[in-house]
Amino acid sequence: GRLWLAPGFLGLEWSRAWPGYHGRGVYNLQNAWRLDRLLGEARARGILLELALWQHGPFTRAYDSQWTDNPYNAANGGPIADPATAPRDPAVRAGFRDLLRYLAARYGADPNLFGWTMWIECDSVAKSGLANWHAAMAAHLRSLDPGRHPISAEFITATGEADVWALPGIDYTQLAGYVSGEQVQTFLARAATLQPFAKPALIEEYGGKSNAGGVRWTAHLIHDGLWTGWFMRLAGTPLAWYWQVVFDQGLERHYRRFAAFIAGADLRGTAWTHRFVPIKGDGTLRALV
Numbered sequence: 001g002r003l004w005l006a007p008g009f010l011g012l013e014w015s016r017a018w019p020g021y022h023g024r025g026v027y028n029l030q031n032a033w034r035l036d037r038l039l040g041e042a043r044a045r046g047i048l049l050e051l052a053l054w055q056h057g058p059f060t061r062a063y064d065s066q067w068t069d070n071p072y073n074a075a076n077g078g079p080i081a082d083p084a085t086a087p088r089d090p091a092v093r094a095g096f097r098d099l100l101r102y103l104a105a106r107y108g109a110d111p112n113l114f115g116w117t118m119w120i121e122c123d124s125v126a127k128s129g130l131a132n133w134h135a136a137m138a139a140h141l142r143s144l145d146p147g148r149h150p151i152s153a154e155f156i157t158a159t160g161e162a163d164v165w166a167l168p169g170i171d172y173t174q175l176a177g178y179v180s181g182e183q184v185q186t187f188l189a190r191a192a193t194l195q196p197f198a199k200p201a202l203i204e205e206y207g208g209k210s211n212a213g214g215v216r217w218t219a220h221l222i223h224d225g226l227w228t229g230w231f232m233r234l235a236g237t238p239l240a241w242y243w244q245v246v247f248d249q250g251l252e253r254h255y256r257r258f259a260a261f262i263a264g265a266d267l268r269g270t271a272w273t274h275r276f277v278p279i280k281g282d283g284t285l286r287a288l289v
């Protein structure tokens with residue numbers, strides 16, 4: 001599973017106007033405690049959690065914008081007037097490095113921390129300088145993290161940024177698998193774009209359209225993603241974005257069935273090939289085998 005350290009839930013650094021926060025450089029210990037508890041609950045259930053450390057909203061004026069409340073905003077006494085300059089501004093970088101030091105010290109030894117995603121949809125914040133930012137921040141986090149957890153990034157673009165994926169400090173790749181008019185097989189083509197980097201790949205968001213859709217249709221695709229992902233060159237099961245649909249519609253049964261099916265399977269050391277074959281008696285349907 002993946003958790004975001006977002007202002008509305010689990011964030012550590014944000015505007016004093018929001019309950020529990022104390023501005024730039026002073027951390028929200030209520031949320032730090034909540035994250036302690038979540039990792040503890042994950043430990044009790046055998047679940048690994050990835051932490052997403054920053055996301056696009058606080059540092060963009062575009063969609064999901066929270067820039068007006070950001071303590072790094074010059075209008076709030078912060079160091080920058082333009083959120084797009086955040087990845088290259090020295091004062092912002094210094095604040096980010098301090099936060100990484102705290103996170104690594106508090107959570108870096110936790111056995112149920114799977115890895116770190118440095119920034120969610122970072123290319124909606126800035127269109128340049130992302131490789132430099134990720135190289136510097138990943139190296140800093142690596143030097144502090146006692147567990148040496150894998151590090152990744154996340155993009156709004158379909159394939160991500162090749163210069164970031166190629167960095168030696170980025171250990172696995174990710175992409176979103178939303179569909180619009182197609183079916184989950186479109187994941188196959190998208191995931192193939194990550195193969196040249198020779199790193200583990202994950203579909204870190206999927207399930208219907210990025211702007212939602214009908215509940216029944218979305219539930220159907222959440223089911224299909226589990227099984228289609230089995231036929232892809234992925235390091236794990238695709239992560240459903242609309243997790244509330246899973247709970248509301250009782251779709252956890254699909255996860256139980258899939259987990260039972262793959263229990264004990266070891267995919268290492270086998271040259272797997274997959275192809276589409278027509279279904280006899282129906283010229284419109286194909287099976288993925």
